[in-house]
Amino acid sequence: MSETVVIGFLTAMIATGTPLLFGALGEVMAERSGVLNLALEGSMLAGALISFLVAWRTHHLWLGLLVGAIAGVAVALVMAFLCVSLLTNQVVTGTVLNILALGVTNFVYAQVAGTALSPPHVSLFPNVVIPGLSHLRFIGPVLFQNPLLVYIAILLVPASGWFLYHTRGGLALRATGEDPRAVASVGMSVLRIRYLAVLYAGLMAGIGGAYLVLGQVGFYTPNVTAGRGFVAIAIVVFGRWNPYRILGAAAFFGATEALQERLQALGISLPAQFLLMLPYLLVVVALLVSIRGRGEVGTPAGPRFLTIPYEREAL
């Protein structure tokens, strides 16, 4: 295989993996606090739509990103209010919120842009070429000629790892997912930690959704995220709730998506639909590989209090 093909493939891998990485780095914090934030998909979709609409109307990509991130947080806020304050079932609430987000985004897009003759487009985030490093053979074009958000996503990996494993806040967060009563007993607020974690997940998902549209695709179609939020959740499981492993898992799924696009372009005789199925099937395979032999029946690995609402004890 020629070098340009490999470089092209790896570049595409980074582009497709970045939204997944953002989502997964957010979700890992929510899950570490004990909240399975299934509304990640909804946050991502809201972020994608809102960032697109703002960028399209104002021609300011960064403004779009900002407002899209806020939209992701807004979805997460509803999730946090219901699951953390009102103690609702996290799975059910997340699922309903995703349905709501799908309905709202379809509705808003149809109202705002549905009547346009040709679907509106936006220009993509420009690549930021790192001086010097970008001239390195092979590594340069793959790693050092990307949009700014890609660098941010990659730098967030060690930052998340440092936060989780080397700060008091990270310890409190992990403890909240393992035993919220222990956290409460030393005077910290489980409620506050879980709110912050879920809102952070929404922020990251909003940015991920915004990157998908403003950094990768350039236009919006209804349900543009197509389950990427769920893939990001699978990446957290596959990466065993560890930011460094999550980077690897996100790269893997970015690669499947990139491979699917490449094979299609290369005219491989496999029907297109099978290539489109590939990432979804690989999620299932990856979950099997990562969890096999761990966790007893009915109790998958992960934070011990994942999905269990915490109710402050009456004093």
Add this chain to the structure above:
Amino acid sequence: MTMTTRPRPLGAYPVRIRRQRDLIPSRSRRLAIFVSSVILGLLIGALLMAIMRVDVLTAYRSLVSGAFGNSDNLVATLLKTAPLLLAGLGVLVAFRAGIYNIGNQGQFLAGALCSTWVALHVGTVSGALGVPLMVVSGLAGGALWALVPALLRAVWGINEIITTLMFNYVAVYLIDYLVTGPMQSASLGVPETDFLPSGMQLPIIAPGTQLHAGFLLAIIAMLLIYVLIFHTSIGYEIRAVGHNPRAAQYGGVSLRRTIVGVMLLSGALSGLAGMGEITGVHHQLLDGVDGGFEYTPIVVALLGVLNPFGVAVAALGFAALSVGADNMQTVVGLPSSFISIIQALIVLFILAGEYLGRLTIERRGPASESREAAEAETTQTREVKL
């Protein structure tokens, strides 16, 4: 807690609202929550319409008349109720066991695919056997699609939420591949399969209308699921696993068997819904046969508070909303996604209302204080995780 030694008059104790952990809200209170959630959802809908300068009364009137206005509309509503009820029952069965099978869309498509394939390959069988064969193939297709996630969950504990959802996308692309490739009709020239032989189509139960036997199937399924869940030992085991898997396991229930059984039954019911749409409505397989049934069955099951009769009422209500929404779209130009927003909002309100349903207002007095102390001593029951 320090107790005051000197007795105080009752009025001196502060009134406070507290949430009782294990209080199951009374039937009337749950009904009140349900009704107020629906009203709140419709009010928010009205507010949105007002913002969009749509006449609220005209819009809601067109919604109702579109759903029930004449016999054609009523039949359309009932036609849509059947698959929603069947798939909603499928979601119910799984959720009752605490198994979050949200792959009803894929299982619906698998049932549709399986029945189409059987009908086109077996051809017409002797009259009385065609429909039972279709029913069996629909059930089998749906169950088969749920089999892999079921085994992954039961044997390795792999989260079924993600796997069932991933299988939805696989099913959508598989159908797309088949109707544009191997199963595409040679004569029609469009991405659709041939029409099913007439012996394999569900009979019409109301002459002169489109209402087919799938409606009866849904009613029968509703009664059977009711009996299964509430009046058999299997149903008791399903509910026990949903309430507390570990306790159920200590009680001798096989978690693996229950998880697999529940998932297969759940998939089979969704598959039956897909079969009904093929053999009763479209009479062929094509892209988008699942339109309107992707996530709605989940919302229907939740709105029906996981009770078969509740699910039936919710299915009828949602079918009416979606059929009426088409009419509303033509009359006032509101897209049908508008209705799906209101549907999801209503369920969110009900979820939030469950919390409010457990609030009690009480006067704090010596009696309540000693009860609180006793409560504080009992260990907090841990809900068992997924």
